[in-house]
Amino acid sequence: MNFHEYQAKELFAKYKIPVPNGEVARTPDEAVAAAKSLGCDMWVVKAQVHAGGRGKAGGVKLAKTLDEVKQYATDMLGMKIQTYQTGGLALPVNEVLITEAADIEQEIYLSLLLDRANQCLSFVASAEGGVEIEEVAKTNPEKIHTIQVDNTEGLFPYACRKAGFAMGMNAKQVRQLTHIMMQMHKMYVELDLSLIEVNPLIIDDKQDVIALDAKISSDDNAHFRHKEFAAMRDITQEDPAEAKAHEHDLNYIKLDGNIACMVNGAGLAMATMDVIKLKGGDPANFLDVGGGATAERVAIAFKIILSDPNVKSILVNIFGGIVRCDLIANGIISAIKEVGVEVPIVVRLEGTNVNEGKKILNESGLAVISADNLDDAANKAVAAVGA
Known part of the structure; x- marks a missing residue:
């Protein structure tokens, strides 16, 4: 955080x-009041965003009068700042910090x-x-x-x-x-x-x-x-999808690719991304749904994944250790029906009751592409993007 x-x-x-010395302000009038309370004759108005490089983007201004404080606060509040540290996002300025000039x-x-x-x-x-x-x-x-x-x-x-x-x-x-x-x-x-x-x-x-x-x-x-x-x-x-994932205790990081990953376990998720890259694809995200991959968590994960318009296929790679593969398969089917996934989905299951899980997926009537192992899954996910 x-x-x-x-x-x-x-x-x-x-x-x-x-x-x-400084005070935060959320309106131009609050900015002027903050400047007066500091008891100095020059102030710095600083946009509050989670990124460096604000000054080059117009987010740091030296004010010599109270009128300038108000004008700079008016200009900054509500603006969006994008710098080399924002990861392509334009971050909104909801607050400004008024400090004494040094x-x-x-x-x-x-x-x-x-x-x-x-x-x-x-x-x-x-x-x-x-x-x-x-x-x-x-x-x-x-x-x-x-x-x-x-x-x-x-x-x-x-x-x-x-x-x-x-x-x-x-x-x-x-x-x-x-x-x-x-x-x-x-x-x-x-x-x-x-x-x-x-x-x-x-x-x-x-x-x-x-x-x-x-x-x-x-x-x-x-x-x-x-x-x-x-x-x-x-x-x-924060990125809206990452914020939603945090709200549901999912570990999600958006990337620049087009093959979405849904995996249980951080190490397995990293390995899945590596194999996708090895096969010539580009991961769209890191997503660890945790050990308990329930139908509800899988449904939320699908919604977060599909909020990215760049996603062209989804690779689900689940190891059934804490949760059995047959329960995971039922969860995936329920989630697909609830969310209405329209991009190709490749599913690789391994672990407890893996044969029962694969049978459930194969007999579901849904357009789910089953994979025998991670290598096979990555090949099919990459191929699905080009289909």
């Missing part, structure tokens, strides 16, 4: 990470994320902040500093100080950076996060280090420990 900038900064403030002397990049290659958490820092860190890594890799966090002993202050001095900070700034990094690590662990990114982390005219921006993502699998996050989710920022 992704958080809006204003939500991320509220969490930062709870962990005593310095951020500019005098920036230096911009720094700082993030904390799960480092899968080294099986630990790692900080990534660079004195080249305010731009895409991927570009810095490509053109000036020597300016990227990585601090790996020991899984047992945690983060040591000396490692933070080392990174700060490596980026040319003075003693005061290094102390502040160390505090920020220690609090970021504490926050990451306590809130079960998957990413904290500050771009930019600035040094202002008073030589203080402040988080000017904030991007946070959390691990959905840990939300049972953080019930408060449910109210912070903004489904208007």
Whole structure:
């Protein structure tokens, strides 16, 4: 789950990470009231969407008067922003953040994320902040500093100080950076996060280090420990099909292909997508319906799959372990009748009562293409697209 900038900064403030004063607004009048309450003479109006690159899309404006605050808020609220980070979606702006303007002397990049290659958490820092860190890594890799966090002993202050001095900070700034990094690590662990990114982390005219921006993502699998996050989710920022899948506890990710996949088990779903690709096809989605592939869940899964107009065929690959194949077959038939699927469906069943399941599908009278194994299923799904 992704958080809006204003939500991320509220969490930062709870962990005593310095951020500019700001208030969120949902109407132009609220924006003006927020600007007045901040008691400064220049403001930044920032569109709240789950993506970077807002500034280039007109989503970040410096206002020198209250009239400008109102005008920028009016322009942004209701607009849709599409950037290189939105995955092809145009995200609606329903809120703007009004913050006090800062005098920036230096911009720094700082993030904390799960480092899968080294099986630990790692900080990534660079004195080249305010731009895409991927570009810095490509053109000036020597300016990227990585601090790996020991899984047992945690983060040591000396490692933070080392990174700060490596980026040319003075003693005061290094102390502040160390505090920020220690609090970021504490926050990451306590809130079960998957990413904290500050771009930019600035040094202002008073030589203080402040988080000017904030991007946070959390691990959905840990939300049972953080019930408060449910109210912070903004489904208007998500793909509608993915949001619907989340509502029904289905794991769905939309892709660019035309062969839809419905599988029970994440590993099997990945393998199914790989085999489709191997056979010359393109998966339209990742979809794990879970161990209990009931008729109701299968019906919902079909509806989500068919909401994608690019889908030309569907490959159902189910292993009957927790649920028997004959029950799965009945569920598939019921779901097809309920939803009214009009694209070719290839079904591969394996596991408990597999012969009974195949017999039910073959005698259903529906246009279901039965497959003997995954290789056969992928071949038939790819062929069905070209038919």
